[in-house]
Amino acid sequence: MTCCGKGRQAINMVKTGAQVIGKIAAGRWAPPQTIEYRRQQCSSCSLRTIVLTVEFCGKPYNGRITHIETEGCGCMIRMKTALADEKCPLGKW
Numbered sequence: 268m269t270c271c272g273k274g275r276q277a278i279n280m281v282k283t284g285a286q287v288i289g290k291i292a293a294g295r296w297a298p299p300q301t302i303e304y305r306r307q308q309c310s311s312c313s314l315r316t317i318v319l320t321v322e323f324c325g326k327p328y329n330g331r332i333t334h335i336e337t338e339g340c341g342c343m344i345r346m347k348t349a350l351a352d353e354k355c356p357l358g359k360w
């Protein structure tokens with residue numbers, strides 16, 4: 268990989284992080300029942316990945332410029348399921 272590729276990955280990671288922080292700061296939380304339903308769906312999903320006790324949708328996000336939705340988005344499930352605007356990449360919720 269070239270240095271430019273790594274630079275783009277770093278920029279993409281910062282952009283994604285800023286988007287998540289923006290959503291959290293905006294307080295767009297899903298209702299508790301919605302969060303519980305989403306977490307139930309995720310807990311039985313074959314894409315759920317646990318790394319050091321943290322659950323992820325697929326492999327943890329690592330700054331990939333593109334991702335394959337059928338392999339999960341790489342988000343932390345606990346945060347993803349709590350944000351109102353989030354969607355399951357497989358359409359389960």
Ligand code: SF4
Pocket residue numbers: 308309310312313314315323324325339340344354355356357358359360
């Ligand atoms: S968000 Fe969807 S694809 Fe990802 S772990 Fe949850 S149910 Fe599975």
